[in-house]
Amino acid sequence: MKRPAIIALAALACLAGPLQSETKKPNVLFIAVDDLNDWAGYRGHSEVLTPNMDRLAKRGTWFSRAYCQYPVCGPSRASVMTSLYFHQLESPKLQVKDNYVKEKVESMGSAMLHDYLKEHGGYKTMAVGKILHRHLPLQGLNMSGGRGSWDHNKDENGKDIESNWNSKKTLTDWAAYNGKESDMSDSKAAAWAVERLSKKHSKPFMLMVGFLRPHTPWHVPQKYFDMYYPEKISLPAYRKDDLDDVPAAGRATINDGYPRTEWAKEENQWRKIIQSYYASITFADSKVGEVLDALEASPYADNTIVILWSDHGYHMGEKNTFQKHTLWERSASAPLIISLPKSMQGEKYRGRTDRVVSLLDIYPTLVDLCGLPANDKVVGRSLKPLLINREAEWGHPALTYRKDGSVGVRDERYRYIEYSDGSTELYDHKNDPNEWKNLAENPEYSAVMKSMRQKLMKYQVK
Template sequence: MKSIYSIPLIFLFITQWSFGQGDTKPNVLFIISDDLTNTAVSAYENAAGHTPNIDQLAAEGTLFTRAYCQFPVCGPSRASMLSGYYPHGTGTFGYVSGREQIGPDRQMWPQLFKDNGYYTARVSKIYHMGVPGDIEKGTDGTDDPASWTERFNSQGPEWLAEGESELVQNNPFSLKPKQGGNVMTIVKAEGDDLVHSDGKTAEKASELIRKHKDQPFFLAVGFVRPHVPFVAPKSYFDPFPYQEVVLPPKVINDWDDIPERGINYVTTKHAKMSEEQEKKAVAAYYASVAYMDAQVGKVLKTLKDEGLEDNTIVIFTSDHGFHLGEHGFWMKVSLREESVRVPLIIKVPGQQPQVCHSLVELLDLYPTVAELAGLPTQGHLQGKSLVKTLENPDQEVREMAFSVSVRGQGHSFLLRSQKWAYIQYDEDAGGGMELFDMQHDVKQYNNLAYLPRYQPVVAEFQEALRTKLQEVRDNDLK
């Protein structure tokens, strides 16, 4: 007997893969959060988080459990993702858009859609913006004008917002602690969601969806929370009393078996944080995430209310992660899991909800969405399309994910396989190495890189890194 569901499912499948053909063009709604670690998204491994709207999107799309950024700092991560090149492929390691590195003739990801008849717009931070600086001033940051039909900034008061305020770290870069800037200042703000940048971003994004619903659009929506300062309306703090926060375990001599370069730039020790301050920072981070999630929900509701879900590809991710006291580390920059792994959800109309455990990279989004939309790329992209994982989540995209970081003049490298995480400081390993067995030591407490029995594994990764860097630098920009 034929299933009553067979015809609708076949229709949805055909509709999905006919995107980009004939008169049918899918919309793209790209949503990116700033500094969002997987462990704060309850659809992942931490039920302490409160992200019902992101969780609902995950329940409707493909959730990737092993997605990695290419650089755990905002500017170079976004430049890599949007240009289609690894940082070492273009030498893009700073707070730039990447346009100067790839030149005027290369298409950025949203520009590809603009050049193929789409209305393209960004709301708030997509390419790099300084947080809180550009948000306070309402300025563009290091944007790429060629990518957009229109662009909109969302000014907000940030750490100057009215409300109860507290700095929970001593600023390690100054003799005098400061209340603002790129530090962990908490503000339980007065007023509603629309006082702040992310509330304004959700409102503008919803307005643009309604205004452009009758033409194909690529809408990029950038939320700045939970990036520091931790600012949100005070009601979002209520579900997260800091007294109930359970901090990561403190392991005696945790840093003794890692190179000095492996100790992050902000630590509990160097920032002189008390246990109470640590708990307040974690609680405030979760409150900021909850506020951001509520804004995501408003945008997704508008998409649904306007009847656009069946013709819109939705992507949700972050530019990198964030340490919340693991190993005594805070913020980003490190190549440990909490800093370099990102949440990633892709929802394509007509596909069943699923979970994919393949190693993937943010660099893969450009070719993936281009293929889904049936748009030809210039052939230079260094990412890999994830379309086959959307067809079958058991498909493996790559054997290893590759990420890099820079502190001072020193470059650090991560190769992450399903079993191992290998970190090397400097191309000649002069700054040291780390090797973690991710099947038996998922929190990365035991560095195996210098133990005799693991030298064959280290040698394999060193050779793999040399090969990867050669491949990455062998691009057609020359």
């Protein structure tokens, strides 16, 4: 047998071997960071300070092209926890209630991710903070730390204060937090998780930790703002005429009530908004660091899978808006890092992979890594081949939907968007990473349009 084949088999053995007995099942630390786009040091965005996410990425695999299945918190998280597209859950509401997700998926003969690990692997399930739209149904958890509030600034009467933006359609606002950092929801969530990691657990566990920042309002302590100088902040790529070749259905995904880039420029607020987002990212990163430090100091450090993800991306001035909700790259792209115990790592494990993956792949990946029987009800695919070798062939596109049935399809080069009214967009990311030139009507790209439509027809789930 040739040496490369021997190495490959050894890598597979390392991934499979430790998972065969009950006592050796890996623990899972599952960290969700709300509304985090792809701005982080490990991704090459040197302005934003994310030392803790950077160190996690350095010892794991990070996915440069991971995509959400719905560019809004509740639906995206429901998809992550069920490995189903949101429309399969047939929710009458966009921001679906936690219990609805549990009841619906069980009526389909499946289970949410943590329930599946509990039922098939004997896992102890613990959660704090935002995992689904609110938290998680308590009846599926062994322990819950609950979830706190959004930590708005308050006046002397305890009422929310908006400093720079006041709209009933969004929580968007930016200002230094006027309370104590230790009283903030994410601080309490981190402390709860740290305490769980200091305890003895007789069973393998899944510890889920959901941090609220950098979700709006961008209210975090002043010290995080002080890490950034607005005048030194680089602005994202933006063109005033960017939307001229976008169909009406695409422009309609830009929400009323949210700041516009043209307004932010005129009012000298753009860099201040980004400063607040940077500050909120670094605040969240510090809480991630507290949990990672606790894991490293615990007896579980060498037998715990760590997954860090966010529910979608976020526009910070691109496309003349500051929001999620769209089918463009800035909103559909989402961070994903998977760090394995040393005993499970493959030959080419650490570092970046450019393969296109979906957040609904997290569920079957964890089931696979934990050595449990596959759930044949899920849509996602195990990412284990990419954890063994991050350069492995993959070939699956990612689909992102909106409630009206509009859908975006992303492969390793192109983004194709098909709106519910039949209008389309096509972007070539090799030559146009900012998605400034819609090629859908360009006859030179008719073959690409046909190919992307075929991928949509092949991979879409009714």
